[in-house]
Amino acid sequence: MTPIIRPLAGQDDFAACAALEQEIWGLDELNAVSPITLHALGLRRPRLGLTLGAFDQGRMVGLCVMLGSLEPGVAYGHMLGVLPGWRDQGLGRRLIERAQADLRAMGVGVVYITFEPLEARNAHLYLNVWGGRAVAYDRDHFPQTAKMHQGLPVDRFIARFDLNAPPPVAPPLADAAPPLVEIPADLQALKAGDPAAALAWRMNTRPVFERYLNDGGLAAVGLRVEAGDGRRRCFIVLERA
Numbered sequence: 001m002t003p004i005i006r007p008l009a010g011q012d013d014f015a016a017c018a019a020l021e022q023e024i025w026g027l028d029e030l031n032a033v034s035p036i037t038l039h040a041l042g043l044r045r046p047r048l049g050l051t052l053g054a055f056d057q058g059r060m061v062g063l064c065v066m067l068g069s070l071e072p073g074v075a076y077g078h079m080l081g082v083l084p085g086w087r088d089q090g091l092g093r094r095l096i097e098r099a100q101a102d103l104r105a106m107g108v109g110v111v112y113i114t115f116e117p118l119e120a121r122n123a124h125l126y127l128n129v130w131g132g133r134a135v136a137y138d139r140d141h142f143p144q145t146a147k148m149h150q151g152l153p154v155d156r157f158i159a160r161f162d163l164n165a166p167p168p169v170a171p172p173l174a175d176a177a178p179p180l181v182e183i184p185a186d187l188q189a190l191k192a193g194d195p196a197a198a199l200a201w202r203m204n205t206r207p208v209f210e211r212y213l214n215d216g217g218l219a220a221v222g223l224r225v226e227a228g229d230g231r232r233r234c235f236i237v238l239e240r241a
């Protein structure tokens with residue numbers, strides 16, 4: 001059955017969401033968004049945020065938490081997650097689409113989201129599908145609290161999404177002109193199998209992204225995937241911000 005997506009409502013939902021955060025990211029209790037905060041974020045008045053869950057036959061298998069901001073018309077995407085067994089079936093995409101629609105209805109026009117610069121799946125979803133532009137690179141954005149970080153410094157892209165822009169046409173990635181920055185095709189597998197190599201990717205790409213995004217006036221606008229000879233290579237596409 002297709003999971004249904006709806007706003008979180010009630011203590012059981014809040015507790016399930018906090019538990020799911022721990023399951024998806026390996027966050028400890030101190031770093032997960034607590035049930036009491038999730039309750040506040042779902043208030044109808046004042047509107048402080050947006051909390052969505054994806055439920056498969058009553059079990060919460062995905063979540064999306066958006067925070068309001070002091071800048072009018074601006075929101076911040078705090079968490080988007082889907083349990084491993086439910087990934088790559090379009091649920092992440094559906095959660096984003098539902099969040100966009102709900103935020104638009106609340107008068108939000110711009111969303112900022114941070115995401116792992118070496119995670120090809122997220123780059124595809126956020127840049128290619130949703131049309132975001134990563135405009136800055138922030139080293140050590142979060143402390144290494146979650147198990148999933150496995151010793152990797154937690155650098156993040158800061159990406160901007162214009163909710164009133166027309167839906168993105170797929171960028172002509174095959175013809176994308178340099179600069180292209182290669183990232184791992186599967187960061188999670190690399191971290192699990194060869195953490196030293198994952199760390200080397202971080203340390204090698206960090207100064208490149210910092211130079212292009214923070215100093216060079218470029219933005220990350222897409223992910224280009226090249227497949228052949230049984231291997232996939234992924235490249236972040238950059239263009240003038």
Ligand SMILES: CC(C)(COP(=O)(O)OP(=O)(O)OC[C@H]1O[C@@H](n2cnc3c(N)ncnc32)[C@H](O)[C@@H]1OP(=O)(O)O)[C@@H](O)C(=O)NCCC(=O)NCCS
Nearest residue numbers: 079080081082087088089090091092093115120121124185
């Ligand atoms: C990011 C996340 C929410 C996506 O959820 P999902 O349900 O798998 O997303 P979808 O199935 O809608 O879309 C996945 C897309 O990535 C693509 N994809 C999967 N693996 C990929 C890879 N290694 N490289 C490039 N693209 C990849 C899929 O083909 C699909 O794109 P398509 O619909 O155009 O074919 C989920 O992977 C997750 O919870 N990850 C861990 C937490 C996280 O990183 N959250 C985001 C930042 S906070």
